[in-house]
Amino acid sequence: MPDKVEVFCPSLAEWPAVHRAIEDGFGSAVTADDIGARDHLRPAERRLAVRDDDGIFGGCFAYEFGLSMPGGARVPVAGLGGVSISPPSQGKGGLRHMMQAHLENSLALGDAASVLMASESGLYQRFGYGMATEMVQWQLPVREFSVPTGLVDEFTIRLIHDRAQAISILLPIHEKAVNTQPGGIDRDDDWWQQILSDDTDSWFGRGPQFVAVAYDANVNACGYALYKMDAKAETATGHGRVHSVCKVSEIVTLEPQAQVALIKYMASIGMARELIWELAPVRPAVRHYMADPRQLWQQARLDMMWLRPLDLPALFCNRSYGVEGQVIIDYCDPIFKHLCKAWRLTVDNGSANMEEVTDVNRSTNAGLLVALDSVALGSLILGGTRAAELATVGAVMGTDESIHLFDRLMLCDVAPFNLTKF
Numbered sequence: 001m002p003d004k005v006e007v008f009c010p011s012l013a014e015w016p017a018v019h020r021a022i023e024d025g026f027g028s029a030v031t032a033d034d035i036g037a038r039d040h041l042r043p044a045e046r047r048l049a050v051r052d053d054d055g056i057f058g059g060c061f062a063y064e065f066g067l068s069m070p071g072g073a074r075v076p077v078a079g080l081g082g083v084s085i086s087p088p089s090q091g092k093g094g095l096r097h098m099m100q101a102h103l104e105n106s107l108a109l110g111d112a113a114s115v116l117m118a119s120e121s122g123l124y125q126r127f128g129y130g131m132a133t134e135m136v137q138w139q140l141p142v143r144e145f146s147v148p149t150g151l152v153d154e155f156t157i158r159l160i161h162d163r164a165q166a167i168s169i170l171l172p173i174h175e176k177a178v179n180t181q182p183g184g185i186d187r188d189d190d191w192w193q194q195i196l197s198d199d200t201d202s203w204f205g206r207g208p209q210f211v212a213v214a215y216d217a218n219v220n221a222c223g224y225a226l227y228k229m230d231a232k233a234e235t236a237t238g239h240g241r242v243h244s245v246c247k248v249s250e251i252v253t254l255e256p257q258a259q260v261a262l263i264k265y266m267a268s269i270g271m272a273r274e275l276i277w278e279l280a281p282v283r284p285a286v287r288h289y290m291a292d293p294r295q296l297w298q299q300a301r302l303d304m305m306w307l308r309p310l311d312l313p314a315l316f317c318n319r320s321y322g323v324e325g326q327v328i329i330d331y332c333d334p335i336f337k338h339l340c341k342a343w344r345l346t347v348d349n350g351s352a353n354m355e356e357v358t359d360v361n362r363s364t365n366a367g368l369l370v371a372l373d374s375v376a377l378g379s380l381i382l383g384g385t386r387a388a389e390l391a392t393v394g395a396v397m398g399t400d401e402s403i404h405l406f407d408r409l410m411l412c413d414v415a416p417f418n419l420t421k422f
């Protein structure tokens, strides 16, 4: 007879056992410092655990984020993290139970969506998540990097070593950048402490690293890069040929040429032979300025953030649109039957309205009607995937006319991207 699996919100006294099970699942050792180091960022009512007759064997937690929509408005989302089951107990439904409870919790707390980063991309579609943002890891042999002479001469680069000063400069740059970056997630001071802490060498932060800030001609800070130098001496003595790699975790700028200026600076660091931009957008601006853009070589392209819609009016009414018009969205949720309903989306004069439709006439409304589920909506709500593309694989259904209209409505100027690991 199978063990009875139960999901519950653990008490503070139970949390270390949950944390232990989470780390067991991820295959990493837990130190006393790990437990609790980031707990203040994870509300207690958003932590879950699973247990059976033998005790606690897994858990997860969620952060509370503001997610930037196309146009810059923020919607509240749950950032699900730490989803993990201790290996001896994997395969007995722990994940399924936790996901159900997390999504119910998230609905009850009024989140527009749940977002996550997946360890494996085959895990979360069954729970209604769609791939919302992508990332690329770029490699650049720095001696091949060349942009027009004088292009970025107006910028000055400074290294900031004091953490408090760095946060005071980086936080407003990041916040402004998120205003124009769909998929971006706001970071507060606490979050920055984790990213820049010398003590953190984990998923969140990378321990000691360099903070380079770009200043424009008016000495306004307009971009930053976080990087580390990884020196590889190619002789036994450590002298001789040197091959240092500049590993860049973040480049955030308020104007495209500041991105070029920061890359030019990092490419010029003495001993650097290679630059690896580890977490970057799919179409970085720098390519448009490079004399030989092919030198920016794509090492990997991965799904980054998955989004699971929960509150359709919040998602649709807080984003911008490519054109004006009206469609009827026949929506299907794989888990919550009460969310399966039809909505009339009207975009007029720059604002959107969502109204529930109870009596859809499928023949007279055929030119307006599109049918899709939460996975498809999760992929296209931030603009990462086009409705027309999803229609080719049957994930969005409708007439040619309704799909064309929906596709143009959902168009965004900027591809979604999220830098924040959680």
Ligand SMILES: CC(C)(COP(=O)(O)OP(=O)(O)OC[C@H]1O[C@@H](n2cnc3c(N)ncnc32)[C@H](O)[C@@H]1OP(=O)(O)O)[C@@H](O)C(=O)NCCC(=O)NCCS
Binding pocket: 025, 026, 082, 083, 084, 085, 086, 089, 090, 091, 092, 093, 094, 095, 096, 097, 117, 118, 119, 120, 122, 123, 126
């Ligand atoms: C991934 C993990 C959470 C799955 O937990 P689990 O309790 O074994 O999963 P469940 O038994 O509840 O399975 C739920 C469903 O997911 C599927 N599934 C489980 N692991 C999967 C995997 N690695 N890839 C694809 N599907 C998987 C199961 O087949 C099952 O599908 P079904 O309901 O359609 O039959 C667990 O293996 C784990 O902790 N892995 C290490 C940490 C990790 O990667 N966590 C995810 C972080 S995003």
